[in-house]
Amino acid sequence: MLSSAGQLPEVPAETIVKITGGHMLRGRYRVQGSKNAALHLVAAALLADTPVTVRRVPNVVDFFVYERLLQYSGWHAAMDANRSTFTLEPTGQLHREIHPDLGGLVRTTPVLAAAVLARTGKVTWPGAGGDAFCRRPTDRHEAVMRAAGAVVDSYGSGFTATCPSGFRPFRVDVSTRFGASRGATVTALLLAARVPGSSLIVNPSNEPEVRETVSFLSQRGVLVDQDEEGLHVSGSDWIAGGEVEVPGDRDEAATVICAAAATGGEVHLEGIALHELTEGLTQVLTRAGISLSAVGAQCVEAKSEGPLNGVEAVTGEGFLPSNAGPPLAALLTQAGSDSVITEGVYPSRDTHVAPLNRFGALISSSGPVVHVRGGAQLNAADAGAGDIRTAAAVVIAALAAQGTSVLRVGHPLWRGYQHLTAGLQALGAGLVVDESADDDQEP
Incomplete structure (x- = not known):
């Protein structure tokens, strides 16, 4: 503990x-429960305006990190006594920063940053961590934030994003030379879910973690449709909470x-x-x-x-x-x-x-x-x-x-x-x- x-x-x-x-x-x-799906579902749960319960979360290191990260950023966040259920509830004092040390321990830090940005209009976050088996750039995440109207600046080993003029519906391509970016697709989904109007995510990933995130948002009032152009997301200014189980x-x-x-x-x-x-x-x-x-x-x-x-x-x-x-x-x-x-x-x-x-x-x-x-x-x-x-x-x-x-x-x-x-x-x-x-x- x-x-x-x-x-x-x-x-x-x-x-x-x-x-x-x-x-x-x-x-x-x-x-x-799927480690990678759970990480993205918890990030998506940060958009909800009422409590969310994520069941069958695996008891692995990243969720000890997530628990403390989200508490630092102003959420009521806790694993249950069995370390299998993660509960989240926003407070009235959200902190617009991902912890500079803890955030560097997990790969999905840019996705968490996108959720905080969507909720507060500003976020500061460190470079992503996780397994360093090769260089894993985060430029597509930053491109998504810019497309949504954010000004993104780098400083040392971290980043700051602000939305001085508010968010706008956007169109963004999340492909890389190695194929669609799963993480950037989720980042785009989270921002689009809070942006008024319809946004388009071109060349999205269709990996299971993305499909689980789409399902979670769709069940809570965010309209997501897919056609040959990509993922069309109609944002909402209020997203319901509830329960979700990790596959x-x-x-x-x-x-x-x-x-x-x-x-x-x-x-x-x-x-x-x-x-x-x-x-x-x-x-x-x-x-x-x-x-x-x-x-x-x-x-x-x-x-x-x-x-x-x-x-x-x-x-x-x-x-x-x-x-x-x-x-x-x-x-x-x-x-x-x-x-x-x-x-x-x-x-x-x-x-x-x-x-x-x-x-x-x-x-x-x-x-x-x-x-x-x-x-x-x-x-x-x-x-x-x-x-x-x-x-x-x-x-x-x-x-x-x-x-x-x-x-x-x-x-x-x-x-x-x-x-x-x-x-x-x-x-x-x-x-x-x-x-x-x-x-x-x-x-």
Whole structure:
């Protein structure tokens, strides 16, 4: 929990996870609420004029940060005792600043800034944080704010936006050379929702997090329509509150599917529908030799169908989710043929390559392209990770490796996964978290 001084709970960077490979994973795993969808839904909830309750929020680091960030900016914001429900209510004294230190810890700071700007007409915010696996510019967010009538200035490591003449309906293109920007699409939605008149978002992202945000706003009186031009948003000067439930986390589901398949096992994922995995992800996993089937409305069965196959995959809108790339690469070291994963969302994404090679994998990268040699015999290793999905990848490699691996991945895992280590243990993994770490901080 947060201390009275506003400190975040300490999760030692040196927290150790030890995994003895060779255990086949089988059983049931409950998927958490989507981290990325929840972050955007909480940001959208800042527009509401009455209280909002966001249910099934994952108990990960970013929501400890959000709780304190929003309290600092003047909202009644709190997680419940179970750390699964986030409640928000605006006060009469909103602070037009995103905390300069805490705001630098999360990737969605520009989206939060857009919500504060929409409510107050002015905001100051620091540069975005999150996983630094490559340079991730925020220029499209600033372009959206300018299109809506804001004057945006940079200072040192942060930004200030003001709307001296008020907001205006706007037209903005949120595409980048790597495709539509999911974050900038949400920034545009939040500003357009409060701007009188009709705004147009050209080349919007259609990722699940965007669709959830559109649904949330539409249910609260904001008119959003999509046609060949883009997203048409008719703003409102009053937005209702209420309740919203976060969908299942497809990134966590992909990680657990890859972990089970890497050991030749099978898993029943509870709390997520097959369609929530998205077509791009299910197609790639199926081509790799993993059978996926719906078992009820909110349960997916995943199991290996014989030897794994190498695949060629591209990440991006409508394709393989970028966050699934590193876990998939770890799995594909066990395929019977070589694989190629091309990153289509970011300039590159290869921070997992060197850690995986420590296990004996044969992986290389060139620009956005990662080559994975199939059929590798993995052996236990001492490895670390600096970002969430690299941490997941080395866990998968350790599960498939011979011997006991020592992984320094506690903090990045807890940033993205509420209970991955405990869930893998329940599936039969030979996994322990270093006893010197506080049990309450286990990822």
